[in-house]
Amino acid sequence: MGRPLLFVIFAGFLLGTIGGAALLLLNTDMQTSRVTTTGKALIGGPFSLVGKGGKEVTDQDFRGRHMLVFFGFTHCPDICPAELQVMASALEGLGPDAEKVVPILITLDPERDTPEVVTAYVVNFGPNFVGLSGSPESIASAAKAYRVSYQKFQDETMGDNYTIDHSALAYLMGPDGEYITHIPYGTPAPKMTETLGRYL
Ligand SMILES: [Cu+2]
Numbered sequence: 001m002g003r004p005l006l007f008v009i010f011a012g013f014l015l016g017t018i019g020g021a022a023l024l025l026l027n028t029d030m031q032t033s034r035v036t037t038t039g040k041a042l043i044g045g046p047f048s049l050v051g052k053g054g055k056e057v058t059d060q061d062f063r064g065r066h067m068l069v070f071f072g073f074t075h076c077p078d079i080c081p082a083e084l085q086v087m088a089s090a091l092e093g094l095g096p097d098a099e100k101v102v103p104i105l106i107t108l109d110p111e112r113d114t115p116e117v118v119t120a121y122v123v124n125f126g127p128n129f130v131g132l133s134g135s136p137e138s139i140a141s142a143a144k145a146y147r148v149s150y151q152k153f154q155d156e157t158m159g160d161n162y163t164i165d166h167s168a169l170a171y172l173m174g175p176d177g178e179y180i181t182h183i184p185y186g187t188p189a190p191k192m193t194e195t196l197g198r199y200l
Pocket residue numbers: 072073076077078079080081166
């Protein structure tokens with residue numbers, strides 16, 4: 001084996017190692033920032049969506065109150081209704097402090113969940129629930145801001161029907177609109193009450 005070839009092999013090995021390390025670092029960084037609860041977390045931000053009566057609703061409309069934001073869709077068979085029910089119970093557990101929190105469902109399925117559909121749906125969980133829809137673009141940008149991943153899923157057995165796989169975290173945002181914390185799917189209502197109560 002000639003020298004140049006050896007050198008190429010060595011350089012390739014070195015580059016691969018550096019690249020791998022960089023990827024690892026990047027990955028770790030992404031994971032830690034996702035669970036950051038202090039400092040300025042890069043979760044949330046401005047959104048402009050459509051609510052009750054086709055009215056434009058932005059994040060600014062909720063300043064002065066906390067937002068408890070969940071992304072989902074009304075055709076969801078299990079996760080969304082279960083989570084919205086937990087949110088409702090958790091808020092009930094807060095007593096009068098519940099007034100300080102606006103529970104919000106942002107649909108990931110604007111195709112089927114028109115503002116009428118999503119606002120009618122959330123009332124099942126409480127009169128104070130806000131349902132938001134919007135253009136696919138505005139939904140996508142809100143989801144991106146909250147780091148929500150979602151993907152339409154359809155197979156032959158479903159016909160015209162489809163479902164949406166989505167991440168399921170409830171985000172607590174402060175009266176200034178800044179991210180405070182998130183509560184993972186599966187958290188029991190009393191635990192969510194406790195977490196919310198800590199920040200109100
Ligand atoms: Cu769902």
